[in-house]
Amino acid sequence: MMDAYTEAVVIRLGIAILLALGYWITAATGKFSFGHAAFMSIGAYTASILTVKFDWSLETSMLVSGLTAAVAGAFIGWIALRLTILYLAIITFAFAEIVKILLDSWDYAGGASGLFGMRGTTPQLLAICIGVVIVYLFFLTRSRKGLSYEAIREDEQAARACGLGVTRISVEAFAVSAAITGVAGALSAHETLIITPAQFGAPQSLLIILFVVLGGVQYFWGAIVGAVVLTMLPIWFDFLEEYYQITYGLLFVALMILRPQGIVGSGTERRFTMRALARLSPKRGKADGDG
Amino acid sequence: MADLQLRALDITKHFQGVAALAEVTLEVERGSIHGVVGPNGAGKTTLLNVMSGFLPPSRGVVELDGRDVTRLAPQKRVPLGLTRTFQNLRLFGGLTVRENVLLGQHSRARTGFLSLWPLRTAAEKELDRAAEHALEAFGLTEYRRRRAATLPYGLQKQLEIARAVSAKPRLLLMDEPAAGMTAKERLDLVPRIRALRDEGLTVVIVEHDMEVIGAVCDVVTVLNFGRKLVEGAPKVALASAEVRTAYLGT
């Protein structure tokens, strides 16, 4: 039997892994969402309302959470994924903000002061969820469906020329990703025991992105690596707790310059050299062009 | 009445007020190799993009086997038997050669999430054999596990054709297949395109290189400034006075 502290750490770690794996699915198609915390909060509130106000079991509520988040994800994806990455970024940011505002003014769910009364979760339940997702990803990445995700990430036009319905496939990936994030949100609500809309703001979204970007999108287990590293660092090094925002910010900046493909993954040309720093005036060549 | 597989009728395409194509009509007969030539900026690639669905025409109609496909997205034209290649290669560079070919088969395959797993169906095994066959036919078998971006340029061009053919199209649109090729590779291209036709494919080639066009095509359409200049057998069309003027200037 684990002691309470270890159990808390294990649960936190498990939720981070679940979030990272969920996000990886949409990142695998090259579509980055900047408001995934919104799906987390949709899942968290759905499950908490069901368990607290309707006395449902956590297992059932969790599945309903996933479904609700998937519907929201499909809707947002349908609006945003037909457009380019910048619009996707803007829409997902705004969506997260809308969810937050709505929850803030929803008195039934506690409004801005939050919802509580949840009864906790177990590492076992979390392990089952992660297990299911890993099995799903294992088959996905070895299937034609997984291959089509990679194709869309590599080159959308070429994917269209091969007959891939790019929008349909990426909306589907986005919805599955939202569903897993919703389940993770449901479980995290039953770990923190109190949820407020403010918990699921932009910093939480950025943290989920950082899990996956740090690990790299090439392999799904890269996301696990990223989640573990970023969850354990502040636990091992106490002082990071206080400086976490600055650390995460700098981590984004450094990663994008040095290893935009993440810790796990291969293949990029480096732009940062002393020569490039020395002359800030070279002509923009082909490699510099905007895609 | 000729057996027309693809008709582009009175296609006009404006880019911010500038007409890239003005009422161009192209009729492609089944089983033929149809060349579209013209100087740079004549509208060749625009026409190909309209026919493959990548650009909507400002006016005009595209018909495939008598069916109006003008508003159909490119990916929905693939199952109808129309695929294309690109002028500047568009391979999935980070994926392996074999994976590129598998993606070419997308419209023929079931894409469920057990589709490449050993428990797969007879249909999937058949596709697998087809993929190996395509790799073999285009001389890519020994590179099947290499990332596409690491292949030499000539082989990348081969791979793009292999990928396009893997959809089992009945009509292939090729955008400047000879661009960037060495003289020897160009020579190899001619029998390869003929072989595709002999397997039952109709081929439309948009090309800058007159030599390739002259050697391989049954019919040639010459465009200039977005308008059709001449059309006919290559010898006649390419020798006509208008074409000489367009290419060599007055």
Add this chain to the structure above:
Amino acid sequence: MLIQQLVNGLLLGTTFALIALSFNLVVGALDRLNFALGETAMVSAICGALFMSQLDITFVLAFLAALAIGAVVAGITFLLSFRFVSAEYHTAPILSSLGVGLVITSLVTRVVGSDQRRVPSVLEGVRIEIGPLRIVGDQLIILSVAALMTVLLYGFLNRTPWGTAIRGVSDDPDMAGLLGVPVQRVILLTFVISGTLAGASGLLTGLSFHTVSPFTGFETTLTALMVIVLGGLGNITGGVVAALMIGVIETLTVAYLSATYRDLIVFLLVGITLVARPQGLFTRNTGVVGRV
């Protein structure tokens, strides 16, 4: 009083217009968004407010300092998040500039604390009354400075060689490079100008509310994003018109509905716009949507 609210809304809109101009300049130059501009505006505003209240310097000097700080921060952001980031990864500049924003916010809260800062009134006692309409001195300053900066920017872009270079690079960087325009320096200049606009907008917004908080950076970014989406990404004039519209809409919502619905209504409006007209309300060509 409806007409008073309309005027207040337009005044709020002018500060939005500055920040939207700031975002749109970068979109024009690189087809990328600098997500740290909201924080850039915040840091300029905080510094300006501190200079005025602690060092007791005049508004004019504090304003110039805010401009300079905005310029420097935006220049650094360009180097960190754009210049040396691989163009192969489309999300890289977005993530990197978001990271810069995080760093700015936490640096500011560490150095000067997380308290709100007061921005003292500038032209106290000045008040114009036209019938029922009332405009106080601060509003007069906001309006005139914002208008002046917008006019100066238009003049700069259209009348000077560097402005022409910026428009050239925004049109076609490869062609501009071939014609001998030092593309990277022009882009750096664009970032610097966009930073000064962000700085101006930050301090002017602070002046209108008489207070600045170190946690408003991301909110500012979001508002600016809504404005430029409504006006069409990269469309400078469209951005200004959309900014005034959103200013009026927000003010009217707060006055006649409720402050909680302020952002909601704007987000929904922008959402509907995106579904119906992804290229924005005022852009005819869809080019930039394809490129960005």
